[in-house]
Amino acid sequence: MWMKARALPFVMFLSSCLFGALSPVLSQAQQPAAEKNAQSQSTPAANASSPEASKYVGSETCKTCHEDQYKQIEATQHWNTNLANLKKGTGQEWHGCESCHGPGSAHVEGGGDVSKIFTFKGATAQQVGARCLACHGSTHPNFQRSVHYQAEVSCISCHSPHQAKEQVALLKAKTPTLCYGCHNDAMADFNRPFHHRVNEGLVQCQDCHNVHDSLPKAAKISTAQDQICLKCHTEKRGPFVFNHLPVKTEGCTACHVPHGSNNPRLLTRNSVNNLCIECHGLSTFLTLHNQSNKYQACTMCHVAIHGSNASGVFFK
Numbered sequence: 001m002w003m004k005a006r007a008l009p010f011v012m013f014l015s016s017c018l019f020g021a022l023s024p025v026l027s028q029a030q031q032p033a034a035e036k037n038a039q040s041q042s043t044p045a046a047n048a049s050s051p052e053a054s055k056y057v058g059s060e061t062c063k064t065c066h067e068d069q070y071k072q073i074e075a076t077q078h079w080n081t082n083l084a085n086l087k088k089g090t091g092q093e094w095h096g097c098e099s100c101h102g103p104g105s106a107h108v109e110g111g112g113d114v115s116k117i118f119t120f121k122g123a124t125a126q127q128v129g130a131r132c133l134a135c136h137g138s139t140h141p142n143f144q145r146s147v148h149y150q151a152e153v154s155c156i157s158c159h160s161p162h163q164a165k166e167q168v169a170l171l172k173a174k175t176p177t178l179c180y181g182c183h184n185d186a187m188a189d190f191n192r193p194f195h196h197r198v199n200e201g202l203v204q205c206q207d208c209h210n211v212h213d214s215l216p217k218a219a220k221i222s223t224a225q226d227q228i229c230l231k232c233h234t235e236k237r238g239p240f241v242f243n244h245l246p247v248k249t250e251g252c253t254a255c256h257v258p259h260g261s262n263n264p265r266l267l268t269r270n271s272v273n274n275l276c277i278e279c280h281g282l283s284t285f286l287t288l289h290n291q292s293n294k295y296q297a298c299t300m301c302h303v304a305i306h307g308s309n310a311s312g313v314f315f316k
Ligand code: HEC
Pocket: 059, 062, 063, 066, 069, 070, 071, 073, 074, 078, 081, 096, 097, 098, 099, 100, 101, 120, 121, 156, 159, 160, 161, 162, 163
């Protein structure tokens, strides 16, 4: 696990810097359950007169029977859900274990009655999403309209609060391995001779995709896919005095495949001249050029094929 238990005091120190008068709560978070309850009843959100509040037993009580799960959560950022005064603005009550599993008093009184606690086993993507989005809704507001959610892929298809294999974002596996688990085609693409070096770790799936968002093809940015490409390929951005029209109107994928290709330069066609002639037509080409070999390699002369400030036919 990435954040060892002994790193906690440091995290808590950081938290207390950020959240001022936190120290009383911090020490109480480590006290036995009975005292902790007494403390939480003194906060307005969990007033003793509220019937909801009495249903929460606190993480320390859960620990008495679920020590393994307790230790798992203790080592991650979700430990912070025990810190009542961090909940400001989320609209969700924060109760450690019970933030996700719901109030546990009936479960405990029933000696661990599994029908009295929310378990993620067999839960639908909707049920899981509702739990997680109670707190993460503001950072992932469009998840419910995303391709993944629509296809019943849930938060915990990719994340695991208890048993994450990756320190980054509590992922169940590193990307691209995580994604290849469901996207075989993408794996094949990135194994082609010419490819963005995703398998090699140079570029990541999530550089181009936002799996939480609602844009078509899980695109990262709404304004045409090109904006994503231009983030890294800045020299293709322009503005140019002379634009090669399809770069502007159709975008990068008019001529390139984004993942991987059998063709050099990730081109959609196996040679540059086939690509050019597909749009320009052989006859147009022949009116200006003859069929001698010197004209075969179009980009030998039309060098600045993405746009130029000096030549309307992209010679430089
Ligand atoms: C951020 C939400 C969240 C928090 C907080 C949380 N859990 Fe879980 N719990 C889950 C999810 C999701 C699963 C399903 C397994 C997984 O994906 O890690 C789960 C599974 C479990 C299970 C079933 C066994 C298993 O591993 O599948 C137990 C028992 C459990 N949690 C107890 C606890 C206890 C005790 C705490 C507090 C120390 C706690 N949980 C805190 C989300 C949470």
